[in-house]
Amino acid sequence: MYGQLLLLGIKGTELSSNEKHYLSRIQPGGFVLFGRNVESPEQVRALTDSLRDICDVPPIIAIDQEGGRVTRTKEIGNTPPSAEQLRIAGKPESLAWHGIQTGQLLSLLGINMNLAPVLDIAYESDTDNALRGRCYGRDAQEVINNAGVYNRNLRRMKTLTCGKHFPSCGLADVDPHHKLPTSHKTKEELLASDLLPYTALWPEMNGILTAHTHFSELDPETPGLPASLSYNVVTRLLREQLGYNGLIMTDDLDMGAIINTYGRGTDVQMAIKAGNDMALICHQTDTAEKALEALNELSLFDVQASLKRVRKVKKKLPKFPAFDQKRWDKVDEEIMELRIEVLGEEAARGDQNDSIANSRSPVEDY
Helix, strand or coil: CCCHHEEEEEECCCCCCCHHHHHHHCCCCCEECCCCCCCCHHHHHHHHHHHCCCCCCCCCCEEEECCEEEEECCCCCCCCCCCCHHHHCCCHHHHHHHHHHHHHHHHCCCCECCCCCCCCCCCCCCCCCCCCCCCCCCHHHHHHHHHHHHHHHHHCCCECCCCECCCCCCCCCCCCCCCCCCEECCHHHHCCCCCHHHHHHHHCCCCCEEECCCCCCCCCCCCEEEHHHHHHHHHHHHHCCCCCCCCEEEEEEHHHHHCCCCCHHHHHEEEEEEEEEEEEEEHHHHHHHHHHHHCCCHHHHHHHHHHHHHHHCCCCCCCCCCCCCCHHHHHHHHHHHHHHHHCCCHHHHCCCCCCCCCCCCCCCCC
């Protein structure tokens, strides 16, 4: 039962016999796919079907398919424009098509949740904090407008969505994949800016993902505590003050911001006690059983609300059509048409890597 509080990565393009064994025993709430899991469209669909087969309860199968540098399918298809490229183009219809195409693509692959949209505000475009190119606006209203169009059209395709990274990574001074960023924004400053996209859009989303950033003004008595593990941030701010009662997930607990400080087991316990409903373990997948052992130490009182919210979201999981290569090819062609519309013919048909020069972030390579 407590396995429903875990969202796990897997190692390769198909399940090994060992993975089938321990995942069948854990019965996780879901899975997260990355580039390492992608070899061909047919292979991904076979993989997601096999993940459903080993689960007694239908799993969430999630992916980071944002467009631009964070496109997990870039090796098997065209890369959609990034949030920044769509923002600059300034065409709501392009944002809508991006959402529709992404939903169609994920449906063919058997993926039911996109860990998007990014709701962070792009304050400083040159900071190497993993967000460059991934934000929909330079102020709260621009994020609301652009991310809202994308999110609504993605959900039209029955794909579940999850806004990130609460409460904000926009002013992070370092990349949480490497170490913990710190923000000195006050609650009042956050309420006036960074939190507005969440309060405006969460009625239209299926979840919120919490950030590995320390907010010194929100946790003055616990220096270095990430927001994702903070009761003050997740429960007191998001749940109690702002009134959010939907699904909350942590960002990947295998990031340097967490794993460099907290041991596996302690981290998942802290995540759930802080108010998160699901803990993400994306890369150190061999530690999943240890994580479950730690969760089993929690009382039913600690987890019953989270289990209820996970069940509620799973009632919305869509059914999938059979994989259709012709349909895949058509959607892939339409993504190129969108690239041309947003970037121009020459740029669209050129290098689709969309990596950020001098970036040290692994986010685009996962």
